[in-house]
Amino acid sequence: MADFHLEIVTPDRLFFKDDVRMVIVRGMEGDLGILKGRAPIATPLKIGKVRIFQGDVERVAAVVDGYITVLNNKATIVTDAAEWPDEIDIKRAEEAKKRAESRLKDRRDGIDVMRAESALKRAINRLEVANLK
Ligand code: ATP
Incomplete structure (x- = not known):
């Protein structure tokens, strides 16, 4: 499966910027999995986890409210705060x-x-x- 570009931006840093195979976010109506080729969307996110898949490696981050936009194989998550487990x-x-x-x-x-x-x-x-x- 091909990759697409993901950026996660908070008010104080560019939290993540890389090519990924899939990202799963918590939307208002449940989990939303984004893959390359997805139709454009812009939708709010709930407090929850962002699961990032690169090859077989999965990383998880905590995010607060925010939103995700997907356009032309680029996904952007804008949130007030994001942290890795450590x-x-x-x-x-x-x-x-x-x-x-x-x-x-x-x-x-x-x-x-x-x-x-x-x-x-x-x-x-x-x-x-x-x-x-
Ligand atoms: P607190 O009452 O402890 O400030 P909060 O939920 O009100 O928690 P936020 O407003 O969500 O905090 O976040 C403010 C900033 O503090 C963000 O940059 C966020 O990443 C950071 N932050 C909040 N809680 C923690 C934590 N437990 N560990 C590391 N960073 C945190």
């Missing part, structure tokens, strides 16, 4: 998870539930990806 600070993610859980448990006036739920999802996703190390 970049993830487990203690920080565990603390973020606890913070979000206690905010959701207390439900004090003024707590932004969607914000706390999103922080919880980011933390759980990071812990899952860190475990793939």
